Amino acid sequence: MRIAGAPISWGVCEVPGWGHQLAPDRVLAEMRDLGITATELGPAGFLPAGRDERRELLGSYGLELVGGFVPVVLHDPAHDPMADAERALDELGTGATLVLAAVTGLPGYDRRPVLDTKGWSTLLTNLDAICDLAADRGRCAVLHPHVGTMVERRAEVELVLGECGIPLCLDTGHLLVGGTDPYWLARTAAHRIAHVHLKDVDARLAESVRTEKAGYTEAVGAGMYRPLGRGDIDIGGIVRSLENAGYEGWYVMEQDAVLTAEPPPGGGPRDDVRASLAYLAEGDPAQGHPAEGAS
Template sequence: MRIAGAPISWGVCEVPGWGHQPAPGRVLAEMRDLGITATELGPAGFLPAGRRERDELLASYGLELVGGFVPLVLHDPAHDPVPEAERALDDLGGGTTLVLAAVTGLDGYDRRPALDTKGWCTLLANLDAICALAAGRGRGAVLHPHVGTMVEGRGEIELVLGECGIPLCLDTGHLLVGGTDPSWLARTATPRIAHVHLKDVDARLAGQVRAGHTGYTEAVAAGMYRPLGRGDVDIAGIVRSLESAGYEGWYVMEQDTVLTAEPPPGAGPCADVRASLDYLAEACLAEGAP
């Protein structure tokens, strides 16, 4: 089964002041106890910095590392992101995917500057350079369209698809919040999809974020991301579409959350991830995928 977990489902996030973040031991143990056998990395500082120590820790919980979310400034002509990408690839190790987000350089995901032609040219060139760098090391790199980054909406995604060659991370939640139908992208851009983040979304709260009535972080804290099958994204249909087109990558379950305190054992994020796993077993695996 190509289903992985992610620390963000336990409220572990790279954004300063995001909320209470449980210790790695609890997060990894709950992943293991739920039957999850693979995970993404989580933000810098969550797991040990040394690869050997980190890999030994993950192995002690029966977990394989499948990738890592790496936010980089890619649009600034005065900034070279390649050395950061090289370090990230070294840290991740073989067999993993570098999941890039074209961040603004500001803290958080609640605002973003407009991008001019020079900025777009720089961003696209950096995406191709990092993609080639990863391929040269036998690894994958994907761009993650993400709310509050320089690649958020449908027009920006189409520009990336048309003007550079990097594959995409299809994040069903960020796409919907950013105004793109994830089912449409799964159908029309399947050859460019190399990694998947499965999220379900409360479309009402997503609409408030798009309209500027609610900040992104505020909406996440209010429960914009729902356990799979309890929101407004056709998760089962997207998985079936990808599988029927020959997708062979990972499905990383992500229900971004903001915690205010340590939840009781077995409750909070653990219960939500269990509900998502149950949904996948009933709605997707019964039809032969993934």
């Protein structure tokens, strides 16, 4: 398997006030020490913006860059997102996937407006335009259905699949919280999936977000995201389905965390990441072994 890490698993997030933010040297060193050899970019400012400086830094920890999560307003007819997309592609460099989130323009992921027909038309048109822009540069752009963005619920995911051509980032956790069965998506739309974020989820807390009994950030802080194999998602079944369909992209481990303070040396989020790696290492998911321990 092509397994990568992500700074959000260490609580490093673009949302203001999200929680205590760990320094890059600690996060990257813990990735290296866990045997991870690739990572996503993290929020703006976490890693150097210059490609050469960033490549040197990541290389010093034995890491390569495989993608970057880029929040962009795509639904507003008064806003042209192409400059944002071009800048993100330039900053990521070759070989890394542009992972788009159709953000609301509001802070955080706890509320979102309702789109009208014009807003949806603008969003879908912009997705195709950015997809084409990336392809013209020999690159890949994907849309990440994400809680608290304009593409969250199953009907919205299906609208994107039916009305535009951009590939998807299959994030097992965000899909479930938004009401989409990630296993269903892996089985029925594998040809549209070009990037994967692996999360396991406490279904009870996910339901509280979906029914608006709890905010998204609150639920993450309460432990909604679980180490792989310890939640309510059939991670092994999803991986098997994608591998059998010929998926060749990366599996990025993401167990979003909210930290309240600096963890003691040798502890903290790395323990959950280690548990997820151990789950994936129990056997070859394409042959079915990890699924035996999944809910």
